[in-house]
Structures are given as structure tokens and as C-alpha cells.
Amino acid sequence: MTVDSEKSILKAIKENKLISLFQPIVSANSLEIVGYEALIRGPSDKAWHSPQLLFSLAEQYGIGNRIEIHSINTHLKRRKKLGLQGMLFLNLSSFCISSSEFVISEFTNRLKRSGISPDQVVIEITERHPVQDFIPMISILDELREQGLKIAIDDLGAGYSSLRQWSEIRPDYVKIDGHFIQNIHEDSVKRQFVRSFCEIAIDIGCSIIAEGIETVEELETVQSLEVDYLQGYLIARPQRKPIKHTPARLRQLNGNSTFLSNDLQVRALCKPTLTIAPQLPVRALADKFYQDKSLHVAVVIENNKPLGIITRNSLQQLFSSHYGRDLYGRKPVVLIMNDEAITVSEETEIERLSNQITDNNDTLPDEYFVIVDKNEKYAGIGSLIDLLRAVTDYRITAARHANPLTMLPGNLRINQQIDTLLSAKTSFVLAYCDVDNFKPFNDTYGYARGDDVIREIGQLLARHSQLEQDFVGHIGGDDFIVIFRSIDWEARCRRILDHFKNHALRFYDEKHRECGGIPATDRSGNQQFYDIISISIGVIQVNYKHFTSHKEVASISSEVKKQAKKTKGNSLFIDRRSYQDTFTTDSQSSELPNNVVSINHSDIYK
Structure with missing residues (x-):
């Protein structure tokens, strides 16, 4: 089977059967397409259609560099045929770049024959083979830069060597690994990582590309963190015939965006929690708290409007009283909820909310506040500890x-x-x-x-x-x-x-x-x-x-x-x-x- 696979791969190279896909990269500010990353796939009817298996087999057979160089040629021909404009990101491993099979003069000549200027090409160094010896690699990359090409490193934060690569190579572009982007709107630690990456990038003069944007919430959060460019399924999937213009849905989304990069909004603190009807018996809510140890607060809502909140601590205090369980167990939760909990719009700036809480309360309010959308409908819950952390991060960044x-x-x-x-x-x-x-x-x-x-x-x-x-x-x-x-x-x-x-x-x-x-x-x-x-x-x-x-x-x-x-x-x-x-x-x-x-x-x- 392995022999057949090797022959099959070599045959696909000879017959130009490898498939070239392109995924757009857009400006974080305008969401306009600035270029494309070229990605290779095997024939759709082969088990090694996926790039992971294709390159894994190629390296096993000692033809990895050959596959990479053939992929570049495939991308250049396809780009010319499609008439794509803007930057072109081409993936190459450090092994291939430093091998005798990769000749810079031949590569730049292929670019010219394909009608693309070297200053439009970005060599994206993949994480597949971490750089072992930086001195010869930097020398090769300097030669590429002298020809007008730009350098990027892929998957920042994914591997042990990526930060050192950034420090040693000083690329023009850095791609943040998708791990840091997934659900970033719900994770303050990920936001701090990305914010720190962006600050370093500004200091050394390179641009940041956030990969793996899949949801509107991720898009809006990343836009607020000084990232330069975006890439991901929300914008477009890799395709043989990629989009040439930003989709209308995305332009409209950007036009309606209310994110503020300097004034972090309460929406960034919003988390889901249990919502309950006003007539739910208190004992039934107690059972829910008992069954889910991670649940700390429930919001009472009616017609999508919040009426009040009940915390685990307040319910425990009620039931710990002498007759609390007997008196209230069968009563509706609306009788024991805190109907004076702070309710705040998701568009409120965190600094303003912090000032509102400290200025208007002689004592600390409940540890949670309710977040509503612009129509005053329930959106989620926020906590004072998250607010404090966000305000502190904001002030530290502002002072810096x-x-x-x-x-x-x-x-x-x-x-x-x-x-x-x-x-x-x-x-x-x-x-x-x-x-x-x-x-x-x-x-x-x-x-x-x-x-x-x-x-x-x-x-x-x-x-x-x-x-x-x-x-x-x-x-x-x-x-x-x-x-x-x-x-x-x-x-x-x-x-x-x-x-x-x-x-x-x-x-x-x-x-x-x-x-x-x-x-x-x-x-x-x-x-x-x-x-x-x-x-x-x-x-x-x-x-x-x-x-x-x-x-x-x-x-x-x-x-x-x-x-x-x-x-x-x-x-x-x-x-x-x-x-x-x-x-x-x-x-x-x-x-x-x-x-x-x-x-x-x-x-x-x-």
C-alpha cells in the first residue's frame, strides 16, 4: 500500500493533479481583501487528499521538498489563471527553504513568468519543521528580502519554537494560532495573549494576522485588539475559485459594528448562565444548583426581559435558616430574587460601569450584574471580578x-x-x-x-x-x-x-x-x-x-x-x-x- 501511495503521489505530481485552493486575508479595519493564502490538496478521490496526510507521506518517502516546490508552481499557475490580485502567501518549511532543491533565482524567475511582483509575495514559514539553526536560515531569508519578498511565520504560540522564531527572524507578518482566537470573546486570558502579541509587533514593526475567525463575536473582539489582518471561515473557506470581493454580509456586519478598541464594552464580559421562569418553585432551582456545581447564579426572565437574579450563596443562606426550606421551598422564585441587581447595556464602556458602581454604592453590590442588548432583552450575566480584571487590564495598557x-x-x-x-x-x-x-x-x-x-x-x-x-x-x-x-x-x-x-x-x-x-x-x-x-x-x-x-x-x-x-x-x-x-x-x-x-x-x- 505504501509503495502504491508513493507512486500515486509521484504520478499526481507528474500529471499536475494536486489541487490549489486560496483563502482570502482581509484588513481588520475595513474587511477588504488584501491577499490570499495558497493551500494545496491531493486529488479528492485519494486518501491523502488532506494536506496533513499528503505531507506526512511525502516526508516518509523523502519527497517532501519536491511536493512543496511543486505546490508553489501549482499555486502560481492557478493564481494567474484566476486573475487574483493582492498579496500571495506561500507556505514553505524551513527544511525546503534551506535545501539545495530550493533555488532563489529560479523561484523569482517563476514569479516573473507568472506575472507577480516579488514584493507581492509572502513566504510563510510553516511550524511543521521548527528552525534548528537560525544563522544560515536568516541568511537565506535576507536573500529573499533583497529580492523584494516578505516573510511570515505561521501558528504563533502553537509550538515551542515559535516565539524564538519571531525573535530571531523578525518577520514582516506573524500569524496567531487559531487556539488563541477560538472563543476569545469569552476568555480574558486569550485576549491578553493577543494584546501582548500586538504590542510586541508594534515595537518591532511587523503586522499581525489572526487565523481561525469563525464567529461574529470572535471577529468583533479581535478587531478591538489592534490586529492588522484577519483570516478564517467566517470570511471565506479555502476554495478553488475564491471570492474576489468582501461578501455583502461581512460589509454590513462591519458597518453595524459597535466595537471600541480603546473603550472595552461590557459585551466582552458577557457570559451565559441559567435562566428561569418567575413561577419556578424555589426547591426546583435548588435542585439545579445541586446538580450543577459550576452554576453560581440564575437569572429570572419573562418575555426575554430580566426581572432579577438569584445566586447560589443567597439561596444557601435562605435554606440554612431555621424554617427557610419549609417556608420557601414551594414558593415561586420571583419572591426570593434580587430585583435590584444592576442591569447594564452590553454597549456600555467598562470604565463607565466601574465608575457607576463605585460612585453610586456605599457598599459593594451583588457580585453579578445582568447584561441586556440595545432592546433591553436579556443577553447574559457579568461578574464584578471580571469587570475588575478588565478595568485593571485597560488601565495598565493605557498607562503603558x-x-x-x-x-x-x-x-x-x-x-x-x-x-x-x-x-x-x-x-x-x-x-x-x-x-x-x-x-x-x-x-x-x-x-x-x-x-x-x-x-x-x-x-x-x-x-x-x-x-x-x-x-x-x-x-x-x-x-x-x-x-x-x-x-x-x-x-x-x-x-x-x-x-x-x-x-x-x-x-x-x-x-x-x-x-x-x-x-x-x-x-x-x-x-x-x-x-x-x-x-x-x-x-x-x-x-x-x-x-x-x-x-x-x-x-x-x-x-x-x-x-x-x-x-x-x-x-x-x-x-x-x-x-x-x-x-x-x-x-x-x-x-x-x-x-x-x-x-x-x-x-x-x-
């Missing part, structure tokens, strides 16, 4: 990414906030604030007094922002961002400038206050006179229909800030242009789109 001088959110959270609002189809106003003449001030008075100025500006921006609506971030140095959703944003900007204009002189010594500035040496060594520090604010009005990511917003806001700085003194520059079309410039470009209306220069404010 805060600017240490002002403790305002830094670049990561600023970018998250912008992408979150765009994903939620929310328009907003972004004000880029920069301090004029700060360097000579800092050089003259020293960093300690310069830090005082930076801290005070951060506090000034926060005071003039609406706590519930607006977001203040510190990019770094003397650059700040305010994301306004409050409707009176322009008046707020003007109050900020007025306040700073009236108070800036107090940062200076008397002699500099009298002459209205500082004589100092510029970068070229020339003596210059620098006016009193001021704030320039460049404002763009961001319509979610015309922007897709924080990179586009950053590109425009930087240019608008430069326009504001062209006017001496405290100035406000409002960009009145209308961005009607999709951006054609990439995130690295500093050019402004051409499809604009003129800027109203009367909006420059001194």
Missing part, C-alpha cells in the same frame, strides 16, 4: 502607552481612537496643536521649565475638552492632538488660544517678558530673536466616508498644522476642503489631494 510627561494617551492610542471612530462610521474634528518657538525657550531655560510648559498645555487642552465626547493625546515633545466630537469645537479651540496668549508670559524671566521674547542662536549658529511661545492649531474635519485609516488623517493634519504655523502668534487654521474621493496618495506621501475646494483664509485666528 501614555506619554510619561503628561500621562496623556500616546501615538498608539491616538491611532486606535481615530481608526475606531472611522470604523464606527463616526465623523469628528481633529485639531493638531503645536507650540511655536519652543526650542529656543527650552534651550534658554532648560528642560525642567520646558517640561512645565508641556504639562500645562496638556492640562489646558484637557480642561477645554468635553470629557464624555473628546479625546486629548500627546504625540510627543510639543505636539498634541485633540479629537473633538463636541459640536462647539471651534469655540473651544479659540478659548485655548486666548488662555495661552494671556498666560504664556509667566513662563519667562522678567528681562524676557519686557522685550517680548528671547534672543538665541538658531541651528545655523546665527543670532535670532524669538517671540513669546504660542500655540498653532491646524484643524481638519474628518468625514468617515472620505477617510479609511489614521494614516490618511495624519498625512493631512500634518500639512494643515504647517499652514497654521505660517501665521505668527497663537493661530487657528481650519481646513474647509471637502474630500470627495478615495485617497490616491499612500501614507508616506506628504502631498495633499487635488480634489479640494479652496481654504477659507478668514479662518486664520491670531
Whole structure:
């Protein structure tokens, strides 16, 4: 049988009978298809149709590398025939890459003949053969990178060597193993793992792909954790003729998404529990608690609306009283339930719920709270311990990414906030604030007094922002961002400038206050006179229909800030242009789109 199988596999290679499938990979932000992973299968009428058995047999017969290289050729031919666009992820083992059978020049020539540029190809190193010797492997991967190809590692967290591979190889993409994605919405530990992977990826400059997305809940949770790309059955299964556009159901799902990456919602804490009718006898509920030792709370519902809760502890206390069982055993549970339990919408931010509980209760409330959907129908139960853990995780993450001088959110959270609002189809106003003449001030008075100025500006921006609506971030140095959703944003900007204009002189010594500035040496060594520090604010009005990511917003806001700085003194520059079309410039470009209306220069404010 083994001889027949080996001959059968070799015959399938010779006759090009292996089947090439493609599974789409989508952007976590927009859910648009960015590329495909190519997967090989044996003929459907063979026992080794599955890739696991195919490669297992191939390695047993010593033809594993041959199968891998033939699979690559099959994928390239099929991709060309289908006319697929975007990135192409090709699986190769470390054994094959480092073998004499894999020749880089031949591989790149095959790419060119297939009409695909090397910079569109990602070599995905499989976990099947962990890298044993990293030095020669890194050398080979560097050669591939020199040709324009990118590198990915597969199944992060699945094997003992995957973290070391990440550290040594420094890939362009990392795929998180599906184990960490399955039911991630119900598992805070998995969420913390994925969050940590994403933080490391940001630090070393690679992108994260979450594999195994199968449910809407998994999708929404992973979207909230800074993952870059998604792959899984919910999007599409591997197919011979893969989808070329994101399914309408998925686009609609993303459009209706209410996830917030910076403000974790109560929905993430939601867990199922026993639901009971109001007329259920108390003794019958006691039997259910007795039969299921993992059950700690039951929710009394009627017409899908929660009426109250009964905990295991409260029932035990009732039955432990002298006549408790006799008095209440036959009575309906509605008589003993806690009908004052906290009920909260699943869209409530955990920080707000935490504040609500601590502000409105002199004593600790029940250890559970009921979660309802937007129609106030029962959705599940949450616990205070999970809430405490989530709030703690959130605050630790926020502190980690805060600017240490002002403790305002830094670049990561600023970018998250912008992408979150765009994903939620929310328009907003972004004000880029920069301090004029700060360097000579800092050089003259020293960093300690310069830090005082930076801290005070951060506090000034926060005071003039609406706590519930607006977001203040510190990019770094003397650059700040305010994301306004409050409707009176322009008046707020003007109050900020007025306040700073009236108070800036107090940062200076008397002699500099009298002459209205500082004589100092510029970068070229020339003596210059620098006016009193001021704030320039460049404002763009961001319509979610015309922007897709924080990179586009950053590109425009930087240019608008430069326009504001062209006017001496405290100035406000409002960009009145209308961005009607999709951006054609990439995130690295500093050019402004051409499809604009003129800027109203009367909006420059001194």
C-alpha cells in the first residue's frame, strides 16, 4: 500500500493533479481583501487528499521538498489563471527553504513568468519543521528580502519554537494560532495573549494576522485588539475559485459594528448562565444548583426581559435558616430574587460601569450584574471580578502607552481612537496643536521649565475638552492632538488660544517678558530673536466616508498644522476642503489631494 501511495503521489505530481485552493486575508479595519493564502490538496478521490496526510507521506518517502516546490508552481499557475490580485502567501518549511532543491533565482524567475511582483509575495514559514539553526536560515531569508519578498511565520504560540522564531527572524507578518482566537470573546486570558502579541509587533514593526475567525463575536473582539489582518471561515473557506470581493454580509456586519478598541464594552464580559421562569418553585432551582456545581447564579426572565437574579450563596443562606426550606421551598422564585441587581447595556464602556458602581454604592453590590442588548432583552450575566480584571487590564495598557510627561494617551492610542471612530462610521474634528518657538525657550531655560510648559498645555487642552465626547493625546515633545466630537469645537479651540496668549508670559524671566521674547542662536549658529511661545492649531474635519485609516488623517493634519504655523502668534487654521474621493496618495506621501475646494483664509485666528 505504501509503495502504491508513493507512486500515486509521484504520478499526481507528474500529471499536475494536486489541487490549489486560496483563502482570502482581509484588513481588520475595513474587511477588504488584501491577499490570499495558497493551500494545496491531493486529488479528492485519494486518501491523502488532506494536506496533513499528503505531507506526512511525502516526508516518509523523502519527497517532501519536491511536493512543496511543486505546490508553489501549482499555486502560481492557478493564481494567474484566476486573475487574483493582492498579496500571495506561500507556505514553505524551513527544511525546503534551506535545501539545495530550493533555488532563489529560479523561484523569482517563476514569479516573473507568472506575472507577480516579488514584493507581492509572502513566504510563510510553516511550524511543521521548527528552525534548528537560525544563522544560515536568516541568511537565506535576507536573500529573499533583497529580492523584494516578505516573510511570515505561521501558528504563533502553537509550538515551542515559535516565539524564538519571531525573535530571531523578525518577520514582516506573524500569524496567531487559531487556539488563541477560538472563543476569545469569552476568555480574558486569550485576549491578553493577543494584546501582548500586538504590542510586541508594534515595537518591532511587523503586522499581525489572526487565523481561525469563525464567529461574529470572535471577529468583533479581535478587531478591538489592534490586529492588522484577519483570516478564517467566517470570511471565506479555502476554495478553488475564491471570492474576489468582501461578501455583502461581512460589509454590513462591519458597518453595524459597535466595537471600541480603546473603550472595552461590557459585551466582552458577557457570559451565559441559567435562566428561569418567575413561577419556578424555589426547591426546583435548588435542585439545579445541586446538580450543577459550576452554576453560581440564575437569572429570572419573562418575555426575554430580566426581572432579577438569584445566586447560589443567597439561596444557601435562605435554606440554612431555621424554617427557610419549609417556608420557601414551594414558593415561586420571583419572591426570593434580587430585583435590584444592576442591569447594564452590553454597549456600555467598562470604565463607565466601574465608575457607576463605585460612585453610586456605599457598599459593594451583588457580585453579578445582568447584561441586556440595545432592546433591553436579556443577553447574559457579568461578574464584578471580571469587570475588575478588565478595568485593571485597560488601565495598565493605557498607562503603558501614555506619554510619561503628561500621562496623556500616546501615538498608539491616538491611532486606535481615530481608526475606531472611522470604523464606527463616526465623523469628528481633529485639531493638531503645536507650540511655536519652543526650542529656543527650552534651550534658554532648560528642560525642567520646558517640561512645565508641556504639562500645562496638556492640562489646558484637557480642561477645554468635553470629557464624555473628546479625546486629548500627546504625540510627543510639543505636539498634541485633540479629537473633538463636541459640536462647539471651534469655540473651544479659540478659548485655548486666548488662555495661552494671556498666560504664556509667566513662563519667562522678567528681562524676557519686557522685550517680548528671547534672543538665541538658531541651528545655523546665527543670532535670532524669538517671540513669546504660542500655540498653532491646524484643524481638519474628518468625514468617515472620505477617510479609511489614521494614516490618511495624519498625512493631512500634518500639512494643515504647517499652514497654521505660517501665521505668527497663537493661530487657528481650519481646513474647509471637502474630500470627495478615495485617497490616491499612500501614507508616506506628504502631498495633499487635488480634489479640494479652496481654504477659507478668514479662518486664520491670531
